[in-house]
Amino acid sequence: MSLELKSSSKSFGGEQRIYAHASAETKTAMRFGLYLPPGEGPFPALFWLSGLTCTEENFIAKAGAQRLAAALGLVIVAPDTSPRGPDVPDDPDGAYDFGLGAGFYVDAAEAPWSAHYRMRSYVEKELYALVLSEFPVAEGRVGIFGHSMGGHGALTMALRDPARFRSVSAFAPIASPMNCPWGRKALAGYLGADESRWREYDACALIEDGARVADMLVDQGTADPFLEEQLKPALLVKACAAAGQPLALRRQEGYDHSYYFIASFVDDHLRWHHERLTA
Numbered sequence: 001m002s003l004e005l006k007s008s009s010k011s012f013g014g015e016q017r018i019y020a021h022a023s024a025e026t027k028t029a030m031r032f033g034l035y036l037p038p039g040e041g042p043f044p045a046l047f048w049l050s051g052l053t054c055t056e057e058n059f060i061a062k063a064g065a066q067r068l069a070a071a072l073g074l075v076i077v078a079p080d081t082s083p084r085g086p087d088v089p090d091d092p093d094g095a096y097d098f099g100l101g102a103g104f105y106v107d108a109a110e111a112p113w114s115a116h117y118r119m120r121s122y123v124e125k126e127l128y129a130l131v132l133s134e135f136p137v138a139e140g141r142v143g144i145f146g147h148s149m150g151g152h153g154a155l156t157m158a159l160r161d162p163a164r165f166r167s168v169s170a171f172a173p174i175a176s177p178m179n180c181p182w183g184r185k186a187l188a189g190y191l192g193a194d195e196s197r198w199r200e201y202d203a204c205a206l207i208e209d210g211a212r213v214a215d216m217l218v219d220q221g222t223a224d225p226f227l228e229e230q231l232k233p234a235l236l237v238k239a240c241a242a243a244g245q246p247l248a249l250r251r252q253e254g255y256d257h258s259y260y261f262i263a264s265f266v267d268d269h270l271r272w273h274h275e276r277l278t279a
């Protein structure tokens, strides 16, 4: 598997890099950001999953995670949010919430999406294996976090396989895609009408069906414009309470959905993961 280094910039003694490679899962070129802290490693690593409309660049440019990642010695991997390229179909109306920039971290089952939209397997299998084989990352010390659509991706990936992703947190996650317009559009489009197939892509349904992680940290801004209609953290609170699943949900007064919110609390998340990945 050949990796092409697209850029590398020194940051807090380490390097913020962007790579491209040919993905066997998506059958397209894929890009990801990778922060490499100073030192030799092996380091614990965090996967960051971004939200709707993002590429591999939003988190690395806006979250301000490099300073503490350097100090703690954390690798952070930030993939793009969908396959892209001339052969990749987009939402027929060009909407931002489906298709390009909106892969929803699923393996699509419906044509024409199924040919390329395989962000679940891309992240869980291909990129995970690539990062472990090509970079100084300590096996078994990998966590995952994300924002909005990516918060949904992080929660569902950790719940499905807590041994692969040993720590999990989220900013303003889509708590239950089966129960909001963004999620219902994506799951119906990528997976088809049979809702029983949607459950493995819904954090609340996974918890109801018995999936567990050791604990999870979720930050949610109270001034987030998507809170009531799309994100619905109360559904996650309810599912966790009913199942005895530990959840640290923090309602952050006055914060919106933006990267200004993420940057305000990203250090707490890095520390949360570092503690668990080095225990």
Ligand SMILES: N[C@@H](CCC(=O)N[C@@H](CS)C(=O)NCC(=O)O)C(=O)O
Pocket (backbone or CB within 6 Å): 050, 051, 052, 053, 054, 058, 062, 096, 147, 148, 149, 257, 258, 259
């Ligand atoms: N109304 C927004 C919805 C998309 C949105 O808020 N995206 C969030 C994730 S759900 C984001 O991270 N945007 C990119 C950024 O803020 O850098 C738009 O049309 O761009």
